[in-house]
Amino acid sequence: MNRKILFIFGTLLCSIIAMQAQSLSGTVYRDDSKETLGGAQVTVSDIRKTTLTDSEGIFLFSHIPEGTYEVSVSYIGMTPQTKTVTLSGKSTERISFYLTEDAQSLSEITVTAPGDRKEVKEIKRSGVPVTVIDGSSFSGRGTSIEDVLNHQVGVKLRNTGGVGDESKVNVRGLEGNRVQIYVNGMPLNTPDGSFSINDLPLQFIDRVEIYKGIVPPEFGGDGLGGAINIVTIEPSGGYMDVAYSLKSYQVHDGTVTWKQYLPKQQMYFTLYGSGLSAKNDYTMVSPFVDGLKIKRDHNAYRNFALVTSLSVENRYFDEAEVELMLYKTYRQIQGVASNIRHARSEVTTMGISPTLEKQHFLVDRLDLKFSGIAANYISCLNDTSSYVYDFYGNKLPNSGGGEIGSVPNLSDDRIQDYRYNLNLKYALSPAMSLNLNNNFSLVHTEFRDTVADQYMKTDFTGEASSLTGVIISFSVSNKWLHEKLTSVLTARNYFYALSGKMVNTFYGTTLTPEELDRQDTYWGYSAAFKYDFAPHWLMKAAYEHNYRLPKKEEVLGDRASIVPNAKLNPEQADNYNFGVI
Numbered sequence: 001m002n003r004k005i006l007f008i009f010g011t012l013l014c015s016i017i018a019m020q021a022q023s024l025s026g027t028v029y030r031d032d033s034k035e036t037l038g039g040a041q042v043t044v045s046d047i048r049k050t051t052l053t054d055s056e057g058i059f060l061f062s063h064i065p066e067g068t069y070e071v072s073v074s075y076i077g078m079t080p081q082t083k084t085v086t087l088s089g090k091s092t093e094r095i096s097f098y099l100t101e102d103a104q105s106l107s108e109i110t111v112t113a114p115g116d117r118k119e120v121k122e123i124k125r126s127g128v129p130v131t132v133i134d135g136s137s138f139s140g141r142g143t144s145i146e147d148v149l150n151h152q153v154g155v156k157l158r159n160t161g162g163v164g165d166e167s168k169v170n171v172r173g174l175e176g177n178r179v180q181i182y183v184n185g186m187p188l189n190t191p192d193g194s195f196s197i198n199d200l201p202l203q204f205i206d207r208v209e210i211y212k213g214i215v216p217p218e219f220g221g222d223g224l225g226g227a228i229n230i231v232t233i234e235p236s237g238g239y240m241d242v243a244y245s246l247k248s249y250q251v252h253d254g255t256v257t258w259k260q261y262l263p264k265q266q267m268y269f270t271l272y273g274s275g276l277s278a279k280n281d282y283t284m285v286s287p288f289v290d291g292l293k294i295k296r297d298h299n300a301y302r303n304f305a306l307v308t309s310l311s312v313e314n315r316y317f318d319e320a321e322v323e324l325m326l327y328k329t330y331r332q333i334q335g336v337a338s339n340i341r342h343a344r345s346e347v348t349t350m351g352i353s354p355t356l357e358k359q360h361f362l363v364d365r366l367d368l369k370f371s372g373i374a375a376n377y378i379s380c381l382n383d384t385s386s387y388v389y390d391f392y393g394n395k396l397p398n399s400g401g402g403e404i405g406s407v408p409n410l411s412d413d414r415i416q417d418y419r420y421n422l423n424l425k426y427a428l429s430p431a432m433s434l435n436l437n438n439n440f441s442l443v444h445t446e447f448r449d450t451v452a453d454q455y456m457k458t459d460f461t462g463e464a465s466s467l468t469g470v471i472i473s474f475s476v477s478n479k480w481l482h483e484k485l486t487s488v489l490t491a492r493n494y495f496y497a498l499s500g501k502m503v504n505t506f507y508g509t510t511l512t513p514e515e516l517d518r519q520d521t522y523w524g525y526s527a528a529f530k531y532d533f534a535p536h537w538l539m540k541a542a543y544e545h546n547y548r549l550p551k552k553e554e555v556l557g558d559r560a561s562i563v564p565n566a567k568l569n570p571e572q573a574d575n576y577n578f579g580v581i
Contacts, residue, residue, distance in 0.1 A: 022087045024061040026095040028053050028073055037099065040075040066266075073097045129212050129528070129540055129577040135205040135233070148208065149228070155210055162280030163251050164301030164331060171212055171226040177551055178571065180215065180223030183230050186371050186421065187221050187439075206233045212577065214526050214544045217475040217490050218369070218423045220439030224548045224573040238268075250279040266314050272307040280334075286391070288337055294391055298341055299334040303327070319357040325375075326350055333383075333404065333560065339391045340403045343383040345560065351375030351417075365427040372420035379413040381559045384451060401455060404560055406508040410451035411559060415552075416444040431479040439471040443552045447503040456508055463513050465500035465556060469549045484532045492524040494547050496570060502556060504564045516566055522547045528577075542577040 028040040036057025043050045044061060046069045053059045066088050074080040078099035087093050123132050131152060149157040149169070156170040169179045180187055209229040215221055219229070238261040244254040255274040262269070280299040286292035304327070311321035327349040333340055353373040361368035383402040387395050401408030419441040426434045446464040453461055475490035497520075501513035526544035533539065548571040557564035 022064050022066060023092045024064055024069075024071070024085065024087065024095070025092060026059055026071075026097065028057045028059070028075070028097045028099065030078075031098060031100055037075055037078075040073055040078075040097075040099070043072045043074075044069050045072065046070060066263075071095065073099065075099055078102055123207075123209060129214065129542055129579060131210040131212070133208040133210070135207050145205070145208075145230075149210075152210060154212060155228075162249060162282065162296070162299060162301070163247075163276070163278035164280070164303070164329075169228060171210070171228075177554070178224040178548060178573075180219070180221040180227040181230075182219060182221070182227060184232060185219055185229060185369075187219070206231045214488075214490075214528050214542050214575065214577070217435050217437050217473045217488075217492075218425065220421045220423065220437045220471060220473065222439075222469075222471055222494070222546065222548045224546055224571055224575075226575075249282055250277075252277045266312065268309075268311045268313075270307075270309045270311075272305070274305045275303070277302045286336070289391075292391060294336070296334050298332045300330075300332045302330040304329075317356050317358045319355070321355045323353040323355075324351075325353070335403070338403065339389040341389050342385040343381075343403045343560075345382070346380045348378040349375055361424075363426075367425045369423045370420065373417070375417045377413075377415035377417065379411065379415060379559075381409045381411045381413075383409045383560075400508070405506045407452050407505045408455055409449055409505065409559060411447075411449040413448050413559070414446040416442075418442045418444075431483065433477045435473075435475045435477065437471075437473045437475075439469075439473075441467075441469045443467045445552070445556055449505070452505045456505065456511065458511060460503045460505075460513060463501040463503050465498070465502045465516055467550075467552050467555055468495070468497040468499075470495040471549075486530040488526075488528040490526045492526075492546070494522040494524065494549060494570065496520045496522070496549050498555065498566060502564055502566055504557065505559070506557065506563050514564075514566060518566070520570075522570060522572075537581070539580050540577065541579075542575070544575040545572070546575065547572045 024044070026042075028037045028042070029035060030037055036053075038053055038055040038057055040053045040057065040059075041050060042053060042059045042061075044064070046067075047064065049061055049064075051059050051061065064087060068084060068086045070082055071085055072080060072082040079102040081097050081099055083095060083097065085093060085095050123130060133148060133152070146157045149155050154171060158168055158170070169181060171179050209231065211227045211229070215223055215227045219227065221227060238259050239257075240259070241255070241257045243256075244252075246252055253274075253276045255272070257270070257272045259268060259270045261267075278301045280301060281295065281297055283293055283295050286294050306326045307323060308325075309321055309323040311319065313319055327347075329345075329347045331345050333343040333345065351373055352375075353371070355372075356368065356370040358368045360366065383404050385403050385408075386398050386401060388398045388403055389395055400406045420439075422438045424436045428434060444464060444466045446462065448461050450461055453459055471492060471494055473490055473492040475488055478487045479485070480487070496518075498516040498518040500516050502516055503513050504510045524544070524546045526542065526546070528542035529540070531539045550568045550570060553562050555564065555566060555568055
């Protein structure tokens with residue numbers, strides 16, 4: 001759930017920019033004369049801003065952060081020109097362009113489609129099999145990330161229910177936990193599994209990277225069927241954004257974001273709050289009884305989020321940020337096989353998340369990226385009904401208690417989630433680099449349910465279990481044959497451990513907790529190659545032997561629909577990829 005907060009928070013930082021310290025202005029002239037050119041197109045590619053000069057040849061960009069940018073100017077019949085400008089300290093930087101006539105362009109005009117941006121080109125031409133969708137191709141359209149992904153070959157996204165329910169991504173036939181989802185390179189799997197990829201508005205997406213098979217080692221994940229990385233637009237300066245939407249099935253969604261930039265301290269302070277309420281009361285056809293239509297009238301979902309962050313730039317670390325978060329969800333549990341009327345769950349999350357980035361860390365050629373999170377969950381399942389119901393209006397006494405399993409539950413479980421991703425990249429030469437990644441996760445769960453204890457005549461409350469996963473990967477990237485051939489060789493070590501005592505109340509027959517004492521190690525490896533035949537023609541080939549470590553809910557259950565299974569082993573897969581682009 002905390003990842004969902006980071007996910008929504010990261011995207012909302014990409015809202016409308018309203019305040020900034022620097023401006024960039026200039027004038028475009030014809031040749032060396034004083035004749036100005038009105039209607040010339042001026043572009044700052046680094047921040048994807050474009051404008052036209054006015055009748056006097058003047059252009060102006062406001063709200064631009066300090067930094068170095070490439071500014072390009074083009075005009076029909078003139079040779080395009082690009083200059084590099086650095087903004088630092090001054091409130092306004094001025095620059096002039098002098099365009100010369102292009103004899104060839106005057107004799108013929110060719111209409112061409114714009115090429116990919118530099119970032120998109122670099123990813124497409126990397127060694128691993130990847131498809132990149134530029135955010136500019138779908139921004140402003142009345143669609144969703146589901147529609148965008150479903151138009152890609154070999155990729156499908158489907159929602160398992162209404163608002164608040166899980167979205168499952170399918171890449172080449174593999175779906176669910178086999179496909180990792182990232183936002184800005186950070187994995188989004190969480191103990192409560194509340195994240196939905198459809199929560200991200202399209203206008204905040206810079207690009208979508210679809211990895212079909214091998215995942216870049218710097219991501220540090222363990223997806224078997226590939227991965228999807230959503231890169232958000234990074235805004236600068238301060239702004240305030242308020243949004244509200246009303247959708248079908250009584251969905252109310254509101255957000256407020258305030259971000260303040262302190263130019264002297266080069267610090268950002270952000271405060272974000274959101275609230276969502278949905279009844280999800282649509283009608284469906286029963287998969288168990290022919291012709292029976294079910295009104296999903298116990299399917300409401302509500303959430304509330306409050307996040308504050310402080311980030312600093314250009315100190316010892318190039319970027320340093322810390323976030324504090326509070327998140328609450330309420331979810332009614334809709335029945336399909338039976339008519340569940342009262343069962344519901346509530347989760348409260350509090351957490352802290354640091355992020356660090358630095359180039360030339362300790363030595364000149366070493367780059368560091370670190371992201372972590374420490375979160376505490378209070379998970380409550382309320383399922384104590386003395387009656388069960390069917391879809392024909394009948395109410396029957398319930399001898400077991402509760403509507404979901406065989407045992408009544410009024411839980412107050414505690415879950416601690418600690419995880420981090422550390423990536424170190426060292427450039428041995430312009431053609432060779434080494435990458436070391438350490439991905440760590442620890443989920444500690446404590447059972448608390450006195451109602452279940454009283455029903456089973458047990459004393460399980462206080463029993464705890466832990467799930468640990470560590471993935472260490474080392475990769476070597478090389479460029480050969482005058483950079484025509486690129487190779488990426490990777491080795492991975494997987495460590496998986498279970499400890500403590502696991503409580504299983506699903507069937508009500510387990511009278512003693514299961515002792516957990518398990519440690520396993522696995523090895524994976526991959527090789528990816530790319531060969532450039534021509535500027536627009538290349539070949540890619542890759543092989544990978546990979547593992548996916550079980551998640552918390554798969555091993556320890558979720559108290560509602562997933563039965564615990566401590567004997568579950570990691571999945572493994574051998575992936576082969578070949579393509580000519």
